[in-house]
Amino acid sequence: MNASQRVPWRTRKVAVAALALGLTAAATTYVMAQQDVSGTDSGNSTKFNVVGDGDLPTKKPKLGEDRAGLSAEETGYAIHVASTDSSVPSDATDVRGKDGPEFLYADLPDLSEGHTGRTAVVALYDYTHDVTYDQVVDLEAGKVIETKKSGTAQPPTSATEADLAMKLAIESDADLGFTTEFEENMGVPLIDPDQVDYVAGAWVFNKTTSKGQECGKDRCAQLMVSTASGVYLNTFDFVVNLSTQKIVRTQ
Incomplete structure (x- = not known):
């Protein structure tokens, strides 16, 4: 390939499956998130799980052990906290021009980053300003504890x-x-x-x-x-x- 690729690649099948169930855009993101956490999927799986009524959870769910894979509920909560944090502009939009940044992936932070407790890193892309956000979310506290903003970083596609x-x-x-x-x-x-x-x-x-x-x-x-x-x-x-x-x- 002629230019640098950022893997994993993303298939369209998970999104199609979720949308076929009549879920909202937020719900589709929530469903898709289950395939992309903690390195459990390369981006080529067609499996998906529907969680709750499709809305991202706004209340802290039951939390797992510090380095256990993120649950569906934890992932949804992390996305909610990361995307509504004050570090993300209020006029941020996703790839289709809708309100709120594009959710790219959620995962556990690298051990080398030194975060303790139950944390998750959430990658977002704001199409209004062409900016990537890596948000480290403290799931216990329900807040973003670290933000990395870049106008050139290009994480894997959703x-x-x-x-x-x-x-x-x-x-x-x-x-x-x-x-x-x-x-x-x-x-x-x-x-x-x-x-x-x-x-x-x-x-x-x-x-x-x-x-x-x-x-x-x-x-x-x-x-x-x-x-x-x-x-x-x-x-x-x-x-x-x-x-x-x-x-x-x-x-």
């Missing part, structure tokens, strides 16, 4: 970002070659993301491509797409700029 990247690529008028490849292989045009399997990874310009210099400051995603028969399509000549919602040619 499933919602992968969905939007795929949709933008299919609907683009940029005459992308992978759509032609799909039609040649399958005999029908590619008009809907459900026709393919795909994952997306954050993409950052590193001077090995002739274009895409904005990626790093802007939030960009590279897609890996395959047909139902397992044929991988060539998607390495472009990335999707999620900040501007436009296709960026890299070659």
Whole structure:
């Protein structure tokens, strides 16, 4: 691949499964979070769990041992605390332009960071300002105890970002070659993301491509797409700029 990838890649299947149940956007995030905590999933699982009524918990749940994997309830509570903290601007928006930052992942902090007690690190992305937030949440106290803000860090993509990247690529008028490849292989045009399997990874310009210099400051995603028969399509000549919602040619 021509630029630095930040793994794990995210599939769209968890988000689709959650949305099929009629859950809210917050609920979908909450459902997805269960797959991404504590290194329990690489981002390629299609399993999911529905928790409660779909709203993020605002009250402290029962807490596990300090280094035990985060429970669904703990994850949801951590997301709530991190995203509503005063360090996140009130006008923050997610990848679809809705109020509140995009939730990327939740996990236990690295041991090397020296945090004690029951804590979680939550990664968020604010599309209004193109800023990443790493929030360390003290679950016992119910507050953010450390914030790292970056205008260049590009954590792994969320499933919602992968969905939007795929949709933008299919609907683009940029005459992308992978759509032609799909039609040649399958005999029908590619008009809907459900026709393919795909994952997306954050993409950052590193001077090995002739274009895409904005990626790093802007939030960009590279897609890996395959047909139902397992044929991988060539998607390495472009990335999707999620900040501007436009296709960026890299070659």
